[in-house]
Each structure stands twice: as C-alpha cells, then as structure tokens.
Amino acid sequence: MTLDIRKEGDTTWHRMFEGYVGPASVEASEEWPNVRTVTATCVGISQPLKDWVIEGRLALKYEEAQISAAASPDLLNRIVTDQGFNVPIAYEDDPNFAVTKYVVSNVSLWEALENALAPTGFRLIEKWSPSANAFRLTVKDPMRSKTTPDVTLNGGFRTRRLSGSEADVRTWVGVIFRYRGTEDEGFVWAEADDSIVQKYGIPDGSGGRKHRKMVYRTQERSLVDSESEARELAALILHDLQQPTPDCEIALPYLDPRFEAFDLVRAVGDTYAVDMGVMEIEYSWSFDEPLGRTVLRGSASRVIGAKQLWLSNDVKRLDERQLRIDELLGETPPKPPRPEATGSWYVGPDGTPQPVVDVLMKTPVPWWVKERVLRVIEFEALDSGTATGATSGTLEDSSKSWAPGQFGTGRDWVYIASGTGAGQVRRIASNSPTTLTIEGTWDTEPGAGDTYVILREKREYKEIRGDLRPYARIEGFPEGTWIGVRQAWIPSGR
Numbered sequence: 001m002t003l004d005i006r007k008e009g010d011t012t013w014h015r016m017f018e019g020y021v022g023p024a025s026v027e028a029s030e031e032w033p034n035v036r037t038v039t040a041t042c043v044g045i046s047q048p049l050k051d052w053v054i055e056g057r058l059a060l061k062y063e064e065a066q067i068s069a070a071a072s073p074d075l076l077n078r079i080v081t082d083q084g085f086n087v088p089i090a091y092e093d094d095p096n097f098a099v100t101k102y103v104v105s106n107v108s109l110w111e112a113l114e115n116a117l118a119p120t121g122f123r124l125i126e127k128w129s130p131s132a133n134a135f136r137l138t139v140k141d142p143m144r145s146k147t148t149p150d151v152t153l154n155g156g157f158r159t160r161r162l163s164g165s166e167a168d169v170r171t172w173v174g175v176i177f178r179y180r181g182t183e184d185e186g187f188v189w190a191e192a193d194d195s196i197v198q199k200y201g202i203p204d205g206s207g208g209r210k211h212r213k214m215v216y217r218t219q220e221r222s223l224v225d226s227e228s229e230a231r232e233l234a235a236l237i238l239h240d241l242q243q244p245t246p247d248c249e250i251a252l253p254y255l256d257p258r259f260e261a262f263d264l265v266r267a268v269g270d271t272y273a274v275d276m277g278v279m280e281i282e283y284s285w286s287f288d289e290p291l292g293r294t295v296l297r298g299s300a301s302r303v304i305g306a307k308q309l310w311l312s313n314d315v316k317r318l319d320e321r322q323l324r325i326d327e328l329l330g331e332t333p334p335k336p337p338r339p340e341a342t343g344s345w346y347v348g349p350d351g352t353p354q355p356v357v358d359v360l361m362k363t364p365v366p367w368w369v370k371e372r373v374l375r376v377i378e379f380e381a382l383d384s385g386t387a388t389g390a391t392s393g394t395l396e397d398s399s400k401s402w403a404p405g406q407f408g409t410g411r412d413w414v415y416i417a418s419g420t421g422a423g424q425v426r427r428i429a430s431n432s433p434t435t436l437t438i439e440g441t442w443d444t445e446p447g448a449g450d451t452y453v454i455l456r457e458k459r460e461y462k463e464i465r466g467d468l469r470p471y472a473r474i475e476g477f478p479e480g481t482w483i484g485v486r487q488a489w490i491p492s493g494r
Contacts, residue, residue, distance in 0.1 A: 001042060005255055005292070014257040015128060016283060018135040019044040044126045045087065045135055049110040052083060059105035067116060067139075069094045075102065076113055076124075076139070083109050090129060093141035095120040100225070100410045114309060119224045121236045123305055125261050142262040142305035144239055149266035149275065151258055157267055158251045159274055168311060169200045170241040172211035177218045177230040188227060190234035192242045200243065214241070214314040240304040241311070248276045248300040255283055255292035262303055265296060277303030336487045337363045339374070341474075357474040359485050365468045371490040374464040376474055379455040379482035382412070390421070390446040395436045397452075407431045411457035413484075414438065419450025425484075428454070455482055 003017040020043050054060070060082060065075040069091035073081065076089045097120050104112045113124055117139065127138040171192040178185055191197075191211065201209030216237055218224045224233050250267050259265065263278045278298045285292040298304075340360045348354040359374065389396040395414060408430040415425045424446070426438035436454075446452070464472060477483055 005257070015135070016255065016257055017042065017044075018126075020047060046110055046124075046126055046137060049080070049085065049087065049113070049137075050108050052085070052109045054083065054104050054107060054109060054112060056106045059103060062099065062102045062104070065099045065102065066097065067099060067120065068096045069139075070096070075099055075116060079104060079112055079116070080109065085109070087137060089113075089124070089139065090127075090132075090136045091139045092127065093122060093139060095122045095139065095141075118306070118309055118313075119218060119229075119233055121233070121305055123262070127260060140262060142303055143264075144236070144303050144305055146264050146303055148264070150263040151265045153250070153252070153265065153267045155269065156252065157269075159249065159267055159269075166200055166212075166244050168241065168307065169244055170212050170214045170238070170310075171197045171201055172213040173234045173238045173241070174213070174215040175218065175224070175230045175234045175237075176215060177224045177226075179225060179227075186227060186230060188230045188234055190231065190238045192238060196242050214311070216310060216313050236305065237310045239302075240306055243299065245299045245304060245307060246279050246297040248274065248298055250274075250276060250296040252294040252296075253289070253291060254294065255285065256294045259294070259296060262305070264303055265298075275301050277301075279304065279307075336361075336489050339485055339487045341483075341485045354475065355477065355479045355481075357477070357483060357485070359472045359474060361470045361472075361487060365489070368491050369468065369489040370492040372466055372468055373488040373490060374466070374472055374474075375461055375486045375488065376464065377461045377484045377486070378458045378477070379413070379484060380458060381453055381482060382407070382456050383454040384417075385452060387419070387446050387450045387452055388448050390442070390448075390450075392441045392445060393438055395438065395446060395452060396434055397436075398434050401433050402431050404432055405430065407436065407454060413455045413457070415453045415455055416446050417451045417453055419447055420444060421446030421450055453482075457484075 001017070001019060001021045002015060004013040004015050006013045060079070062075055062078065065071070065078065067075050074089075074091075080087055080089060095117070099116070102116055107115065117124055121144075122139055122141050125138055125140055126135050127140065128134075129136040129138070172189060173191075174187060174189040176185060176187055197211060198209050200212065202212055204210050214237075216233070218230075218233075224230050250265065259278055259281050261278055261281070265276050265278060267274050267276070276296065276298045278296050280295075280297040282295040282297070283292065284295075340362065342358050342360075344356055344358055345353045346356055361372070365372070383400075383402075385397045385400060387395055388398045407428045410427075412428040413425055414428055414436055416422050421442055421444045424442060424444065426440060426442070428436050429439045430437045464474070466472065474483070474485070
C-alpha cells in the first residue's frame with residue numbers, strides 16, 4: 001500500500017507512506033445501507049522483519065564482517081538475505097565498523113539488525129529514497145550533537161509540553177564489555193551532572209536524590225571491545241536517557257511530508273522559539289480536517305537516538321536465572337596455565353603410523369576443580385618468513401609488504417618456529433607493511449634469522465571433557481595440521 005498527497009493545483013505528488021495493509025473488517029451502516037466502512041491497520045516496510053523470528057536451532061554466526069556501505073555485502077544485508085528476504089538496506093551515514101563475531105539466535109529479524117547497530121549509536125529507520133523512488137530501510141546517524149535545525153517553522157503551529165515518564169530516566173549508565181583478544185571483562189560508566197540528578201534522581205528521604213542507574217551488557221565479541229569505545233557508548237546511552245522523553249509536541253494543521261526521525265525542528269512563534277529533536281511523527285486526515293494534520297513529538301532542545309533499545313538491554317531486566325549467575329559472590333577463579341603440546345606419531349590399531357598431539361598439564365589442579373576441559377582449535381597458515389629484527393613487542397621482516405591492518409582480527413597469531421625465540425606464540429594486535437605488533441611482550445626477544453609462521457584460528461573447534469589427569473592425547477587430524485590447545489577448569493558446584 002502507498003499513500004501520496006499533493007496540493008490543489010500542484011502536479012507533484014508526495015509519498016507519505018509505503019507499507020502493508022494488515023487485518024481488515026467491514027461494517028455496514030443502517031443509516032446509509034449502501035455504504036460499507038473498511039477498517040484496516042497499516043504497517044511500514046519493516047513489519048515483516050519484526051514478524052519473522054530466527055529460531056535458536058537455526059542460529060547463524062557471522063565472523064570478520066563489516067557494517068559499512070563500502071562492504072559487499074555488508075553484515076546487515078547479509079543477515080536479511082540469509083533469512084530469504086528481499087529488503088535492501090541503504091546507508092545514508094556510514095558507521096564503518098568491523099565485526100569480529102556476531103551470533104543471531106532467538107530474536108526477530110528486526111531485533112537482529114538493531115542489536116548489531118546498537119553499539120555504533122546509529123539507527124535503522126524507514127526513509128524515503130529519491131534515487132529508488134521508494135521508502136527504504138536506511139542506516140542513519142542521529143547526530144545527537146547537532147545544533148543547526150533541519151527544518152524551521154515560522155508560525156502556523158501549536159506547541160505544548162508533554163509530561164514524559166521519569167520511570168525511564170537514567171542518570172548513571174554502566175557498560176559491561178569484553179576486551180578484544182583476551183576476552184577479559186571490563187566495566188565503565190558515565191553519570192549525569194548533579195543538576196540533572198537533583199531534578200530526576202530517586203529521593204533519598206533526606207532532601208537529596210540518588211542516581212537512577214542502569215547497566216548495559218554488550219554481546220560476546222561485540223563491536224565494543226576497548227575501554228574508549230565502551231565509554232563512548234555509555235555517554236551515548238546517558239545522553240538519550242538522562243531526561244524524560246518525549247517531552248514536547250508540535251502540531252501543524254496540515255499534512256507536511258518534510259519531517260523524518262532525528263530531525264532537529266525549530267519552531268519560531270511570535271514571542272518564543274523552541275527546538276525539538278523528532279522521535280515520533282503522526283499524520284491524520286478526515287473530512288473534518290481536509291488539509292490533514294501533522295503532529296511531531298520529541299525531546300526539547302536535543303536529538304536523541306534511542307530509548308527502548310537501551311532500556312530493553314538493562315541487565316536488571318534479565319531473567320532470574322541470569323541474574324543469579326551475575327550476582328554470584330566471591331572472586332573470579334584464576335585462569336589455568338597454558339598446557340604443553342607436542343606433536344608425535346604412534347602406531348594405530350590398523351598397524352599404520354598416525355600423527356597425534358600429546359598434551360601435558362604440569363600445574364597441580366586446585367581443590368575446587370571438578371573437571372578439566374580442553375578446547376582444540378585448528379589454524380590455517382597465512383604467511384611465513386624469516387625475521388630481520390624484533391623488539392619486546394614487535395617482530396620485523398623487511399622483505400614483506402603486508403597491507404596495514406591485514407592481521408590483528410583477534411584470531412591471528414605469530415609462532416616462532418626456530419631461532420632465539422623458538423616455541424613462543426603471541427596474538428597479533430596490528431601490523432604495518434613490515435612489522436607485526438603483538439599483544440603483550442616476548443618472554444625471549446626473537447633475533448634476526450628466527451623463522452616464524454602467521455596463523456589464523458578457524459571458526460570451528462572441538463572440546464574434550466575429561467577427568468583431572470595431567471595428560472591427554474589428541475587424534476584425528478591429518479599430518480601438517482596446525483592446532484592449538486586451551487585448558488579450562490570447571491569449579492565444583494557449577
């Protein structure tokens with residue numbers, strides 16, 4: 001369904017709506033027997049994506065993807081296409097974010113897209129595309145800091161203040177995230193000015209007010225994987241939630257197609273002016289109002305990017321089971337040390353030699369451990385060479401001409417195969433054309449002439465659960481396969 005309007009005497013039509021007609025009912029009138037009234041609910045082009053649920057058994061995992069107009073295809077369009085929908089997503093603004101890993105499961109298709117975009121601060125809206133001559137789902141930066149109005153109204157409108165609910169105000173926002181590479185958990189926060197706390201905070205019974213708090217937990221392998229990114233996200237959420245919204249309304253006595261979400265509208269009256277960031281747009285038409293009516297609702301003096309999206313991810317709203325896990329008391333158990341792995345051969349049951357990896361865990365197991373888990377990861381070799389130099393945190397090969405950023409995806413490692421630093425393996429943080437920068441430092445600095453191999457973790461792995469014996473043998477990999485082994489301890493009572 002489409003709805004177009006035009007002014008009397010004007011030949012140009014303006015598209016006001018494009019979407020679908022929902023359930024309809026037909027009513028007859030006794031006063032006018034030949035008249036039938038059809039009532040229907042109309043929904044936008046995003047509604048089919050909101051109705052489609054991606055079941056847990058059909059979960060999809062995306063790795064090394066991009067949310068960017070330059071990607072072909074980008075993550076958002078890949079998700080839509082993989083679900084069998086022909087609903088292209090356009091970019092008005094480009095987040096240009098790299099995604100290490102994103103899992104889609106037990107959410108609607110629309111939620112899968114919104115959750116992917118959430119850490120960027122960008123939003124997905126239905127927007128008219130002149131080039132396509134149709135409405136398109138479009139990625140847009142709300143431009144929260146804008147001060148120049150997108151539209152200025154000079155008279156001919158009515159404004160009123162709305163009483164937004166303080167129940168949805170948050171004056172303190174924490175963000176839980178995981179550092180890239182180590183996957184250690186980090187926590188940062190942002191808090192509103194004291195003047196806002198004193199206005200919207202929780203009364204403490206002594207004349208003061210306390211923060212209204214929330215904690216946002218990012219997804220595993222989120223785009224937010226550093227302290228600076230987490231602080232930026234906390235500031236975005238605080239900006240959107242630190243005051244009641246919507247708290248302002250502008251009504252126009254005619255249909256006006258100029259407006260869209262996140263516009264900053266300046267309404268100039270005879271004795272006052274007000275700026276409003278648009279959150280909602282309502283159009284109506286009737287025989288009593290032949291010119292129609294446009295109502296804008298939003299936040300006074302500022303543009304906000306989201307509200308319910310942030311509140312729905314407040315960890316205080318998690319199910320009871322998850323809350324019990326999050327609130328367990330006590331210190332986090334220590335990580336077990338790396339096991340030693342050695343490749344060798346043995347004679348199989350059929351009498352032929354077969355390659356195996358013998359794994360030795362020398363460190364005694366603490367008393368609270370009930371089980372040991374080994375994760376076996378296969379790697380592919382991306383490159384190899386001979387080092388021409390090194391520092392405590394780098395390895396140099398002047399014969400190379402790598403593309404900057406070619407390595408450092410979080411799954412790339414460098415292994416010193418021979419020489420002064422032989423046997424060491426480190427995760428690659430970044431690279432220049434001739435130098436690899438590692439995470440951490442070398443135990444023994446490699447020397448010129450040391451040989452090395454650059455490895456990338458493959459997506460799949462297998463886990464071996466067993467007792468607490470300090471030895472395990474890994475079989476089943478063909479000769480020449482690069483594998484790594486990680487060890488985990490399972491505490492008693494878990």
